[in-house]
Amino acid sequence: MSKQIKVALIGNPNTGKTSVFNQLTGLKQKVGNYPGITVEKKEGICKLPRGVKAHILDLPGTYSLNTTSLDESVVVELLLNKNDKDFPDVAVVISDVENLKRNLLLFTQIKDLKIPAILVINMADRMVRKGISLDIDLLEEKLNTKIALVSTRKGTGIDKVKELIADYKNLSVEPNIDTTVIAPEYFDKLKSTFPNEDLYKLWLVITQDVNFMPIEKNPITIPASFKTKSKPELKRLQQKETILRYQFINGILKQAYKVDVNAAKGLRATLDKILTHKVFGYLIFFVILLTIFQAIYDWSSYPMDFIDALFASGSEWVKNTLPPGVFTDLIAEGILAGIGGVVIFIPQIAFLFLFISLLEESGYMSRVVFLMDRLMRPFGLSGKSVVPLISGTACAIPAIMATRTIENWKERLITILVTPFTTCSARLPVYLIIIALVIPDGRFLGLSYQALTLMLLYLIGFGAAIFSAMILNKIMKIKTKTFFVMEMPNYKLPLLKNVVYTVLEKTKSFVIGAGKIILAISIILWFLGSNGYSDDFYNAETIVKQKIEKEGFTDFNVESMKSSLNSYKESLHDSLARNGAILDKQAITDSLQVKEILLRQKAENQEIASYKLENSYMGIAGKAIAPIVHPLGYDWKIGIAVLTSFAAREVFVGTLATIYSVGSDEEDTIKNRMAAEIDPVTKKPLFNLASGISLLLFYAFAMQCMSTLAIVKRETNTWKWPAAQLVFMSLFAYIVALIAYQTLK
Amino acid sequence: MSILQDILVYITVAIAVGYLVKKFLLPRSLFAGKKGNSKGCGNGDCGCH
Incomplete structure (x- = not known):
């Protein structure tokens, strides 16, 4: 198998690196018109001319190699470590045609690390509208590199980028700028202490701590005998280096980059004035x-x-x-x-x-x-x-x-x-x-x-x-x-x-990501709701039938049957009147009797299903947590849904849909099922304004997401913070929901 | 037929339990290397897949 060319896509934030990455690799990473979309490196394979393949690495955006944050340090750590498995054979520096001056600062730094670098000037489609003209040949000559003019929006110039990557060996690795002029004595000392190391690389390693935390210095061991400068001194030198670079860049752009100022202004400035106005x-x-x-x-x-x-x-x-x-x-x-x-x-x-x-x-x-x-x-x-x-x-x-x-x-x-x-x-x-x-x-x-x-x-x-x-x-x-x-x-x-x-x-991510968890939880809940161990569960039918014989149906079912029968009677009369049909009294009475029998059967099945559910494994577990959720206006079924949605919030609705489905013999929509739930104590709808607001506020504040906790642990490197977050947010949510329910009920 | 349906239910429940245990209880490192990180929401190991 032929060796793949290792390519790193580097550039300022929001220059379209990920768009270039997507077009090179055919992958579909998220892109957006604002900085900071990419915070980790991403990889893909690109087919180049002549059957060559390249391994493309999309790196987070950075303004320079003087890092100030964790995402930027990903780029620097890679470029300073030749032993890294992803160390690039060639760096493709993506720049934005409208901000070329600022983008070239990073380019010259990479070039000075003696890494073969290609300059990609993106958003070329905006050049005409913005009155920009570029002398590419002159830019190539002055920057000592190869340039591709690209428009990822229009999909132009990508083939040129591929060609340049394939021919990366022909690129010059001569530095653009001699950085040593900012402090000749200091750099001389550096050179004598580390005769085998590249000077600019040394300089970057030494100055990384100035703005951010220390980076991995394994590639270079600094002997105790070498006395570096103080942080403020190093910072001053770093500023001198930046000025030197901008002098170099300004000199080139003066000749090779022209902007028609009148065309560059206009709609954007007016829109910005309105859209960012303080009122x-x-x-x-x-x-x-x-x-x-x-x-x-x-x-x-x-x-x-x-x-x-x-x-x-x-x-x-x-x-x-x-x-x-x-x-x-x-x-x-x-x-x-x-x-x-x-x-x-x-x-x-x-x-x-x-x-x-x-x-x-x-x-x-x-x-x-x-x-x-x-x-x-x-x-x-x-x-x-x-x-x-x-x-x-x-x-x-x-x-x-x-x-x-x-x-x-x-x-x-x-x-x-x-x-x-x-x-x-x-x-x-x-x-x-x-x-x-x-x-x-x-x-x-x-x-x-x-x-x-x-x-x-x-x-x-x-x-x-x-x-x-x-x-x-x-x-x-x-x-x-x-x-x-x-x-x-x-x-x-x-x-x-x-x-x-x-x-x-x-x-898709929502449906599949959450769907898998919801499916698994629904299956387990159905199992727990359809099985039990007590005599009450197994003899539910006999117990409920005896109860109905002795005490009759529950008040809710009696009311529900009455109203259904009345509606049926009305619709029967309406239908007969509409069609001009005449039925004798006996036929109407018979029809109503049949309807009543059906309704009684339905109510009986409903009470059996409900009794079984209450005595199932899930019912027993739900009743155990009921005292905790009851002050918030929830019954044990909502309690179970709150508990299972700890895995992910959206599980809540799926759980209730499953519970109400098991506890009913009728197929109905989720909304109707939830609307039909009656509070056994107040005999009113369970989902009323008080319990509803309480639930909304609970979910607004509670930390019901295990994946978020896991990511907080990863980012903070300790369980302390996610645990604190979980306890605080859950308690806060509980208290707010409690106050809301007790006030509104 | 009834026994077959019982068996299918137990298998389905076991798969569901296994999935949740793998997703939430077992360390991610056990499955490292199985998934690439170049698809989905921008980061395969972000936890939301």
């Missing part, structure tokens, strides 16, 4: 949020009802078609009911990600980050915490990983600890089903109460995050603040391909 900016954002939540409700109600009904009839079909038995029951009551509890939310999740994707792709999300930065500073959070908090609306896991861009450890820790408060997509199913049950249908200024409640929950989550950050900030006493520099990307018309891909990928 209108927030108002516009607020209106956008309202529109999103309203659309989620308005657009998805029909597909949601359709899916719900489809699964209900699917369960019925399974029961009627497959041979009767426990496995058929498992499919109908356990698997289909549980999976239905996830699939029903596909429309909402898809719409949510559609809007998030449009905001990201258009470049508006970066303006939101800017707005939020201003809002959050008084609470002690730096702007770098905003990106994780905003990406937490999709999922807390990548959001927590995005905190790697924060250099100050305490600040990073606070962001990790508060990010799970932001409303992730897993909370959406719980919110949607509870809101649909307990919040009335009315409208206020054209916006439904339900959409407003949903938005309020998002704001509560965000508020909880910044409020806890403020408290943690005071406890931990952060002195040094991270400075937040963010590049505002250009506004772009969202690429349909990227939007569709994000929506499909995220929805």
